[in-house]
Amino acid sequence: MAILVIAEHDNASLKLDTAKVVACAQAIGGDVDVLVAGHECSAVVEATTKLSGVRSVLVADAAVYANAFADNTSELIVGIASDYEHILAAATSHGKDMLPRVSALLDVAQLSEVVEVVSPDTFVRPIYAGSALATVQSLDDKKVMTVRSSAFDAVANDGAAVTVSIEKISDSLSQFVSQSLTESERPELGAASVVVSGGRGLGSSDNFAILEQLADKLGGALGASRAAVDAGFVPNDLQVGQTGKIVAPDLYIAVGISGAIQHLAGMKDSKVIVAINKDPEAPIFQIADYGLEADLFEAVPQLLELV
Template sequence: MSVLLLADHDKGELSPATARLVAAASQLGPVDLLVVAENPDNIAAAAAQIAGVRIVQVVKAAETAESITNSLESLAQRYQSVSASASSVGKDVIPRLAAKLDIQPVTDVVEILGPNRFTRPIYAGNALETLTDPQPKHLLTFRASAFRPAASGNAAPVENLDLSVNSAARFLAAHRTESDTPDLATAQIVIGGGVSVGSAEGFQLIEKLGKTLGAAVGATRAAVDAGYAPNDWQIGQTGKIIAPDLYIAIGISGALQHLAGIQGAKKIFAINTDAEAPLVKIADVALIGDLFEIVPQLIAELEKHGLKR
């Protein structure tokens, strides 16, 4: 069963999530990777190195939801499965494609049990649903954090496609948070701050710990809504779903929406003044106390042991 997979990329570079998506899609059959970008050369070259990719197909077009959807629609008839990441792009594009093809999508897949059997979270991540998709063609989104990345070392051919994918939408501007920290969705260590951090200045302490550990930095929705952290740091049901080896939760009580976003974390380390907080109760290790006393001490100890980055 052949699979068309939409490559995840940003700022002209292939996202680390794409290797995880290829690992997932490869369980269904040979993977053809589609790159839709205005400047696709570097993205396509990186994509061709991922093991399991049969061919990289390139469409040079504006990176709007409409042009991406049109590109997928033009190629969809060749494949039994069309897939993308369960990211903001995938959540925008796959429903559009589903409407055009009159196919019910299967979203947020975290495990593949067979050619048409999948597992996905439901009820805000509190339960897992196993379903069978009887449709002859499958539209899928994969939760990248649920899969280990595919290896590199491949040399897949790159094919430039001449498709008419004109979009009525026009890109105006991008507003970004510049950061040199690892990608939040695929980082091995993530540090999250809650509304208890108190201010945007308080989050500088969280960022300093992140730089010391080489970790990604995230925040709860309450902290984002309060203006303490940017939107793209939000972790949870309505933010980014993470599955790091270690999650350090600082000043986070543990609302259900946030817990839904961190269920894939292998180890949880919580710092909180409330020993009865829901997140503290599920943490593997917890320190009860004032974060503004504990975190500076933690940074100092890490730097003393040579972990400053």
């Protein structure tokens, strides 16, 4: 049986998450098709055909899919689901929005945030903010799951899949009004090899500028704790943690972050963790590879000079 992966994209470019979900699909084993539902998304389709090991790219290119609304996208997926035993999407805001609808319409349970494939019907997923890992066997005839992309290495771009057009389209009940996306030249949080994150200790939005400089110097992304987002220092999409972004970069630098379990849930799989905090009792030091008890306003400028 075959596996269907739902592509993650913004109509202009394919997100790296998709290449990671395809890697998860290959760990399950079987033919892998990828669905690109969007509008005027030919560049996305082209990038998807190059993903290593993909058999075919199914394309639903229509204005009604421009905003990737959950209701009509899930109907589209259910319409082609009979050909597939597994349906996978990245555990992004889009995947989390849409895939449970697919599950409910197919009358099967969903597995969320899968981090490991044990066998084609058994998977590992974190529960309680990553305080425990559950190994779950699906008893349903179809396995529908969101995949935590930070747990898988992206497949290469040496494929040559064929494209197949899907003509059947359906309307959404929702209407798009507007969107305000954070404009940034930095890499995306989920795709960056270095992440520099700030917490309440930064004290203000302006003070985040020194972390931005550090992130830029290291070619990394900027992140934040919930406390920093709640305080309005940075926009919501920078939040790393249980209910924000889950990241696992080569280097994670936590600055002025105490390390609540909800934050650790979003970054503890990073390869190297650095913590800079003036409180020696901060829980972040318990999981940091390198800890520095220091005033961040002295340490970060020094760091900027030395790296």
